[in-house]
Amino acid sequence: MVKLAVRNITRNLRRSLLCAFAIAVSAMAIVLLFALIDGMEADMRDNLVKYYTGEIRIRSSGYAEHERYRPLYQSLDYATITAVLDRMDEVAASSGRIEFPLxxxxxxxxxPAVGLGLDFEREHAFSNLGTILTDGRLPTGGTNELLLGAALAKSxxxxxxxxxxxxxxxAAGSTNAMSFTVVGIVTPPIGALSASALYLDLERAQRLLHMEGQVQQIVVRAVSKAPLSPLAARIAADIFTTVGIEVESKTFSQINELFALFLTARLIYYAIALVFFILGSTVIINTTMMVIYERMAEIGMMKAMGMQDGEVRLLFLLEGAFISAVGALVGVLVALLIAYLLGKRGIDFTEAMSGVDMEISSVLYPRTNVRTSIGIYVYGVLIATLATLAPTRRAAKIQVVEALNYV
Amino acid sequence: MSRKFLILTLCLSVATLLPLMGATAQQIIAALDANTHFSTSHSTGFITTVDRFGTRTSTFEAWAKGEHTSLIAFTSGLERGQKILRTESSLYLYYPDADQVIRLQGAALRQSVLGSDLSYEDLTKEGNTLSSYQATLLGEERFDDVLCWVVKLEAKSKSSAYPTQTLWIDQEHTVVRKARYATSSGRGLKEMEVIETMEVNGRVVAKKSRVVDLLKKNSHTTMHIESLEIDLALSDAIFGLENLSW
Known part of the structure; x- marks a missing residue:
């Protein structure tokens, strides 16, 4: 039966190739879409953890209520909270920050711009500004020095x-001003940060904002890759039981709605993949139907020689399966190659992303994922093969006498 | 002798008040400006703000010359050394840790000073009220047992911080006892009450006043004038930008 199916495929190679091509294009599009989405997701996660929230962010419990006013008076005692975090085995690193408009x-x-007061020593585990320093040096602790985002410096x-x-x-609502020397230029991957952020030593920010010893937030990195929500809850509980301070402790995916949306959007992408494959399969359905009419006499002859209805159906199903298997394989392999090359070079969205305040880098690097690619391959072959079921039923129902009339 | 003196005092009092008896709103406001504006002044005092952060007190020393020029220097707390210089066209802020003096204009003048209920404009604005506002006499009312004229001021320009003001003006001393600042639709912005007055060179002025920013929750600011000298000799150099760093 397999031999017969292969022979039938090669009988009209051009038509079979056209079918395979349709499936290949569908598979390629889906693999590339998922590579881009995986790249965006990984990029956003990386940016959130490094530049925005850490894996877990701790703030005063009353901060969220008045968040839109950036209530700096809702602060945390840095030394007290850090002492608790340093004693927790599950916490790999923590760092205090103050983000404020200026x-x-x-x-x-x-x-206008956004100031970020950072504990440069502890920030190595997070933003590690040395890696994005394009000119100059990092500020020295306890001095009036700062780093400027490259786009901000240019403007x-x-x-x-x-x-x-x-x-x-x-923090108390009055104003204060201080002068700083620009000692370095940094190029954060996020356009909005490059265009509006400046970085200064935490102690200087505390002095400017009259927040001595206080921070607005503490970002945390976990030791393990285990789910972060239980750790976030444990941190809040530990701080409360140890020093009696109520804090808000949330994971980056709980904080950033867009990232949470990304995760739920995967279901939508699977639906899009289904539509792609159904569209690709219409070519196979159409071809199979044509083949059945073309081979009506042949089907009648095979049935007259004793071939069962199920065997006729299986024959056409195998033909569809072989074509979609080859097409999907080629499509997935080509997509993996393209994604690999784009992953090395990156796709520059700087122009498109200018003025967009999102935690996604201006240059995106698609990520190839073998498990996802295998899944898409199996998914594609399955959908395309199942799509041939309808026309094969027609083939199985053909009466021998009726079929022989086609001779 | 004492009877003659009494009659003389009564005559003088009547003579003083006569010009404002049956006065128009414009005359009342002009008299108010004349009473509260000095050619020069030097004062010291403190501002106490009570809000969600607790109670904060900042002491200050202030100098003023003419209608448009004034300088306030804060002398205590975290704001020690900060200065506000108002000239006819601009308002400058001096901060001890900053290289440059910051010039505020437009809406920035309405920002809070030291997180209090007072804005930069509240603290420094002088000038001719009638040139900026249209005055209407609403009637008479007693406030804290003091007979007051109630005058409504409506801004002539949309750029005014307070589109409408309702003033309760002490008929005896021509000093504002209470004020309500509002939008043109009547929504309250701030309220001010004079708690205590003092007499300086024959003029009665506010010594202690309480201001409430109605847009803030649970906040009020009390301004105390501890000493006030008026019409004294002041050097122009005090109000020079180059001298802010002393």
Whole structure:
């Protein structure tokens, strides 16, 4: 039966190749779509953990209620909370941060920006600004020095060594200003950070904002790859039982709605994949139906010689399965090659992403995933093979006498 | 002798009040400006703010010259050394840790000073009220047992911080006892009450006043003037930008 199916496929090779091509294109499109989505998901996760929330973010329990006002008075005692975290075996690293809006004054010019006060020593486990430093050096602790995002530096026309005055609202609602020397330029992968962020030593930010010893948030990295939610809950409980402070402790996926949406959106992508394969399968369905009419006399003859209805159906099903197996394999392999090359080079969305405030990098690197690719291959072959079931039923129902009339 | 003195005092009092008896809103406001604006002044005092952060007190020293020029220097707490210089066209902020003086304009003038219920404009604005507002006399009312004129001021320009003001003006001393600042639709923005007055060179001025920013929750600010000297000799150099860093 297998030999017969293979022989039938090669009888009209051009038509079989066309069917395989349709399946190949569908499989390729789906593998590339998933590679891009996997790349975006990994990129977003990486950016969130490094530059925004850590794997887990701890804030004062009252912060969220007034979040839109950035209530810096809802702060945490850095030394107290860090001491608790340092004692927890499941916590690999933690670092305090203060994120605050400010105005940069440079002579008569001024513009809004976002200040990030960071504990540079502990930040190695997170943003590790040294890796994105494109010019100059990191600020020295306890000095009025800062790093500027590359796009922000460009828009200000500022170079290393120049002085900037920062005006910000303090934790108690008054204002304060301090002048800083630009000692380095960083290029964060996220366009919004590059265009609006500046980084200064945590102690200097505390002084500017009148928050001595306090931080707005503490970001945490876990030791294991285990689910983070239980650890986030344990951190909050440990802090409360040890030092009696109520905190909000959340994982990055709980904080970032877009990332959570990404995860649920996978179901939608599977549905899209199904539609792609059904579209690709229409070519197989159409071809099989044509073949059945073309081979009506042949089917009648085989049935007259004793071939059962089920065997006729199986024959056509095998033909469809072989074509889709080859087509899907070629499609998946080509897609993996393209994804690999794009993964090395990256896809530059800088223009498209300009002005978009998302935690996704301007240059995206698609990620190939062997398990996903095998899944898509099996899924594709299955859908395409099942799609041939309908026309094969027609073949099985053909009456011998009726079929022989086609001779 | 004492009877003659009494009659003389009564005559003088009547003579003083006569110009404002049956006065129009414009005359009342002009008299108010004349009473509360000085050619120069020097004062010290403190601002106490009570809000969600607790109670904070900042002491200050202030100088003013003419209608548009003033300087306030904060002398205690975290804001020690900060200065606010108001000139006719601009408002400058000096911070001890900043290289440059920051110039505020437009809406920034309405920002809170030291997180209090007072804005930069509240603290520094002087000038001719009638040039900015249209005044209407609403009537008379007693406030804290003091007979007051109730005058409504409506801003002539949309750029005014307070589109409408309702003032309760002490008829005897021509000083504001209470004020309500609101939007043109009547929504309250701030309220001010004079708790205590003092007499300086024959003029009665506010010594202790309480301001409530109605847009903030559970917050009020009390401003105390501890000392006030008026019409004294002040050097122009005090109000120079280059001198802010002293």
């Amino acid at each position: 105005s940069i004054y440079l002579g008569e010019r001024s513009r 200000l026309g500022t170079n290393i060594g120049e002085r900037l005055t920062l005006l910000a609202s303090t």
